[in-house]
Amino acid sequence: MAKQHKIIHVDMDAFFASVEQRDHPEYQGKPLIVGGQPDSRGVVAACSYEARQFGIHSAMPCARAYRLCPQAIFVRPRFEAYREVSxxxxxxxxxxxxxxxxxxxxxAYLDVSYTADYNGSATLIAKAIKRDILKETRLTASAGVSYNKFLAKIASDMDKPNGLYVIRPERGEKFVETLPVGKFHGIGPATEAKMKQLGIETGLDLRNKTLAQLTERFGKAGHYYFNIARAIDERPVRSSRTRKSLGKETTFAQDITSVTELTTKLLDLAEIVLESLAKQKLNARTVTVKVKYSDFQQITRAHTLDHSIALGDLREVIPMLLARTEAGKNPVRLVGLSLSGFDAGKSEDRQSQLDLAFSDPF
Known part of the structure; x- marks a missing residue:
């Protein structure tokens, strides 16, 4: 019997707008639009939940958004800031x-099928991820948990903002039956309209069509529609990169000027990162310290050892790296620490991990 996958889809809540409201307290609780200006031909890139109450949404012309909500605040996107938080x-x-x-x-989609944390419970892992995001970025995320990508993505949108929705394996087909086809990921407005012309309003209606009928009308996409109507989605979660570093950072409620205090904060982060490194059976040789000043300027300083890093090494390296920054002179709002330069030759450990049976499915 095939093992049951555990997939989480995490979707940040009104991401661009939330970053702006976080960084500019005067925007909080107000309708905020990120994009072009009201008198431009630009469109809405993102908007706060307060703006959505006026019917404003992404891709809407900014001029129309202004007519719907003249009191809205319009700001230009800061993609560098969004990429950093991402x-x-x-x-x-x-x-x-x-x-x-x-x-x-x-x-993003996350495959946590082989994660040992929280006894392998995908629901508890999703809660931990949401908690870490809130603590470290002061932003909220919604998460969907299920056994495939299709259902996980739909689940993440069920209880926004700051939601967590779980579709267990035994509920998958029943859940899809009552779902309007317009809510299906991969079915846009044009396809939805075409389906409604065929009498397809819900997942159950879609399931009642044969594969031949669907491929005749929708071509190759018909195979996808045939499967998702049965809550089947065998697409794997594919990473776009190999993990090259592991780190953690923290933003302070108030800027810090004490080098001693910053060193203590970094050592606390170091213990957490080393623990994560040990869980994944990895060794690192390079340590990088990130410092962001009160004016949002940031720098990194790195040092590579000729052996695997231990906590004792970091007690010496961290003060050395901090001394190469303006910490102590300029107020610091954020520090981070990451470890990289992983040793090769861990494939055998990884394979043995992948061969483990699933513990608690959800």
Whole structure:
């Protein structure tokens, strides 16, 4: 019998707008639109939940958004800031998942089928990921948990914002039966309209069509529709890269000027990173310290050892790297620590891990 996969889809809540509201407290609780200006031909890249209450949504012309909500705040996108936060979030994903497949800056599929944390419970792992994201970025995420990518993505949208929705294996087919086809990932407005012309309104209606009928009308996509109507999706989660580093960072409620305090904070992060490294049976040789100042300028400093890094090494290296920054002179709002330069030759350990039986499915 094939092992049951455990897939999580994580989707940040109103990502661009939430980053702006986090970084600019005066925007909080107000309708905020990230994109072009009201008098431009630009479109809405993202908007806050407060703006959505006026019927505003992504890809809407900014001029129309302004007519719907003249009191809205319009800001230009800061893609560098969004990419930075996206990197933080992906580092969190890699703490728990064996495979991470980003779909964009603000969402990704995670395969946690072989994750031992929380006795292998995908639901508890999703809660931990959401908790880490909130703690380290001050942003909320919604997560969907299921046994394939199709259901996990739909689940993540069921209880937004800050939601967590689980579709267990025994519920998959029943869940799809009542789902409007417009809610199916992979069925856009044009296809939805075509399906409705054929009397296909729900997953059950779609399931009642034969494979021949679907391929005749929709071509190769008919195979996909035939399967998802039965809650079947065998697409694997595919990582776009091999993990090259593992790290953790923290943003302070108030800027810190004490080098001693910053050293202590970095050593606390170091213990967490080393523990994660040990769980994955990895050894690292390079340590990198990141420092972001109160003016949002950031730098990194790195040092490579000729042996695998231990906590004792970090007690010496961290103060040395901090001394190569402006810490102590300029106030610091964030510090981070990552370990990289992993030793090769761990494939045997990895294979033995993959051969383990699943523990608690969900």
């Amino acid at each position: 990197g933080q979030i992906r580092d969190i994903f890699w703490r728990y998942a064996s495979e991470v497949e980003p779909l964009s800056l603000d969402e």
